[in-house]
Amino acid sequence: LMMDCARAELTECPWLVPVRTAAEARRAAAEGKRFTFLVVEGMEPVGDRLERIDQYAAWGVRLGMLTWNEENQLACGAGGDPDRGLTPLGREAVRRMQARGILPDVSHTSDRSFWDILKLAEGPVVASHSNCRALCPHTRNLTDAMIRALAEKGGIAGLNYYAAFLDTDPAHPEACRSTVERIAEHAAHYKQVGGIGVLALGSDFDGIDGHHQLETAADMPLLADALRKAGFTEDEVERIFWRNARDFFEHNL
Numbered sequence: 001l002m003m004d005c006a007r008a009e010l011t012e013c014p015w016l017v018p019v020r021t022a023a024e025a026r027r028a029a030a031e032g033k034r035f036t037f038l039v040v041e042g043m044e045p046v047g048d049r050l051e052r053i054d055q056y057a058a059w060g061v062r063l064g065m066l067t068w069n070e071e072n073q074l075a076c077g078a079g080g081d082p083d084r085g086l087t088p089l090g091r092e093a094v095r096r097m098q099a100r101g102i103l104p105d106v107s108h109t110s111d112r113s114f115w116d117i118l119k120l121a122e123g124p125v126v127a128s129h130s131n132c133r134a135l136c137p138h139t140r141n142l143t144d145a146m147i148r149a150l151a152e153k154g155g156i157a158g159l160n161y162y163a164a165f166l167d168t169d170p171a172h173p174e175a176c177r178s179t180v181e182r183i184a185e186h187a188a189h190y191k192q193v194g195g196i197g198v199l200a201l202g203s204d205f206d207g208i209d210g211h212h213q214l215e216t217a218a219d220m221p222l223l224a225d226a227l228r229k230a231g232f233t234e235d236e237v238e239r240i241f242w243r244n245a246r247d248f249f250e251h252n253l
Helices: 002-011 021-031 052-058 088-099 110-121 145-150 181-194 217-229 234-252
Strands: 016-018 035-037 037-040 061-065 154-160 200-201
Touching: 002 217, 016 181, 021 035, 021 061, 021 234, 052 061, 052 088, 088 110, 088 234, 145 181, 154 181, 154 234, 200 234, 217 234
Parallel strands: 016 035, 037 061, 154 200
Antiparallel strands: none
8 A cells, every 4th residue: 555655656746756776766867857766664564474575676665674663573673672683584584685685774773683684784784864872862873883883884874854863852852953053963973983975864854843944855955054064075065965875876776
């Protein structure tokens, strides 16, 4: 049903092309169109039927998260016990994902699941929408050790605009604020720990609410200005906004 909904929305947006490979993305760009890769956020529906991963791949899914915060038959998520990781079935799932061209995404995993996936992964891993735990101690964010490991694997991490993942009081998210200055602080920490090459944009526009400065993509110049004021060069701003992600997918899809 969700795939049918995605197809229907894409049909309503002829300027947006779903692509499976970097070559298809280049063709879309040459035609003046925007393009998108499909992602599965939470693989609980797989259950113990790993052949369903093949169906995701056939639909064109290129990033996959084993869990959305919960613990399921494959892995423990960020909302569960941080010391619980992948199940034996989950390990098989990661291997199958990679064999089918689906990159593992660790943004919603528990700490143990993160490390299990990093150890299993034969190539780069993505944290599509997570911030820095050193600046905001939320389980959805990455520790410095995680950032370094992700960077060493050649992976990327997308900055998240959700207030509770940016501010310092996850126990009281209603008191947190999302500002471009705070996002820039997380970007600076990512750069310090993992290097500029690890940074991308994760947004989480569909999941954020409350007090945030970036309402839509039309507000992105505000973030660019904040990054410049925080000391990022124009080249680094471009890398964060699009070039790092483009290069990552060029090399891995």
